[in-house]
Amino acid sequence: MDYTPDTIRSIELSTLRLPLPVPISDAKVFTGRQKPMTEVVFLIAEIATAQGFTGHGFSYSKRGGGPAQYAHAKEVAGVVIGEDPNDIDKLYTKLLWAGASVGRSGVATQALAAIDVALYDLKAKRAGLPLSKLLGAHRDSVRTYNTSGGFLNASIDEVLDRATQSLREGIGGIKIKVGLPDGAEDLRRVRAVRDHIGTEVPLMVDANQQWDRPTALRMGRRLEEFDLVWIEEPLDAYDAHGHAELARALDTPIATGEMLTSVAEHERLIAAHSCDIIQPDAPRIGGITQFLRLMMLADRAGLGLAPHFAMQIHLHLAACYPREPWVEHFDWLDPLFDERLETRDGRMFVPDRPGLGITFSGQARAWTTERVTIGA
Incomplete structure (x- = not known):
């Protein structure tokens, strides 16, 4: 069967705050370097293609950095719209260069991680395989x-x-x-x-x-x-x-x-x-x-x-x-x-479901604080 090229139609980015049932402390709290952790902030990427395939990925931050991840992802995600989602390494490089002035570590690449994970989830779903x-x-x-x-x-x-x-x-x-x-x-x-x-x-x-x-x-x-x-x-x-x-x-x-x-x-x-x-x-x-x-x-x-x-x-x-x-x-x-x-x-x-084998819950949607769609 011949391969039919696909294209990325849109990327929906969202951020949510997951509250923890009780404040969490490790040694960094007892040495005075951090305060107890009360929540984890997530960056979610949902990619849709022209052929109707979808992929979901996420990144996260503890205590600080969540808003920065979301802001950076919004800035650079547009460069992959219209590209073939199967060319993951090429797209990762393109995203890196879109944000080259802030480097290749930390928030700069943690923001890309959600998109990258979503691309792999999408590719595995297209193949009908667990990742x-x-x-x-x-x-x-x-x-x-x-x-x-x-x-x-x-x-x-x-x-x-x-x-x-x-x-x-x-x-x-x-x-x-x-x-x-x-x-x-x-x-x-x-x-x-x-x-x-x-x-x-x-x-x-x-x-x-x-x-x-x-x-x-x-x-x-x-x-x-x-x-x-x-x-x-x-x-x-x-x-x-x-x-x-x-x-x-x-x-x-x-x-x-x-x-x-x-x-x-x-x-x-x-x-x-x-x-x-x-x-x-x-x-x-x-x-x-x-x-x-x-x-x-x-x-x-x-x-x-x-x-x-x-x-x-x-x-x-x-x-x-x-x-x-x-x-x-x-x-x-x-x-x-x-x-x-x-x-x-x-x-x-390992779940036998295609991709990562996960779907975001209604509760995740309820905890979402911001959302933006990039592309058509």
């Missing part, structure tokens, strides 16, 4: 661990209850936050969780960049006894050499990367041997186009993969990684979608 199958999957399910139950605003009893609930729901591992000013309290909470879930359940901790180098080494040595899957973000996200020294000194694997906003920044981590497990975030580094480039580099370096947040996107991408990865389970985003991702026997299963 992972379009890209080339290695597996149909991925190991999963829960993070949303382990924040520091929760009492240890609440953390234990959430851990029990997560395991009953078929989630395989538990991650909790550390990095409190009182390291003894961190150790008490980790010990309580390990005792509660047993030695066979995978356990991770996340310090959210709040230790300096001596503290990270000291705490890392104290944490060795708990047989952790990894210690996440023990140091400032951009301290590649400090992470590398820590990775060499500890038996426990080091994971980091979620706060970086470009492939180039991750390349510096990889070159310095800064981590055992890399944790890119597709919306933060510019979308799926950029994530695929980074996956190739990470695999070549022999790294584990555990993408940050946005499991509705990252499940498909992790399923395509040659090495057995992890996907982070967050239930915060559930109200935005009509569908739920299946977890069973410690794994998250």
Whole structure:
């Protein structure tokens, strides 16, 4: 059958504010660097083509940057109107050059991520395939661990209850936050969780960049006894050499990367041997186009993969990684979608629906604060 060219007819951009049930605190709050998080701001892109195909994508921001993402997307999205939506790499480059004066990282590319994800969703729907199958999957399910139950605003009893609930729901591992000013309290909470879930359940901790180098080494040595899957973000996200020294000194694997906003920044981590497990975030580094480039580099370096947040996107991408990865389970985003991702026997299963396999809910529409349509 001959290929019939299609064109992008319109892009609808919208922004919404997802309220969190309770204010969320990690170590950055307890060290005075941030206030508790009360909402997540989303940028939504919905692409329609002349042949009647549609694609949906999203990016997001925590605490700041959401309005800037929306503003930048409005400025540059028009350059792809009339283009063939299948030429994703070409369109990504065109969008980059439309906003070249503000660079190729941070808000500049996070704004493009929603459009890029929507293009991949559209392409997979056109093919009638889940996105992972379009890209080339290695597996149909991925190991999963829960993070949303382990924040520091929760009492240890609440953390234990959430851990029990997560395991009953078929989630395989538990991650909790550390990095409190009182390291003894961190150790008490980790010990309580390990005792509660047993030695066979995978356990991770996340310090959210709040230790300096001596503290990270000291705490890392104290944490060795708990047989952790990894210690996440023990140091400032951009301290590649400090992470590398820590990775060499500890038996426990080091994971980091979620706060970086470009492939180039991750390349510096990889070159310095800064981590055992890399944790890119597709919306933060510019979308799926950029994530695929980074996956190739990470695999070549022999790294584990555990993408940050946005499991509705990252499940498909992790399923395509040659090495057995992890996907982070967050239930915060559930109200935005009509569908739920299946977890069973410690794994998250790729949906068999075309594209990302998600549709935005009526509640998502109700939370929308601004909307604009670019094109016909």
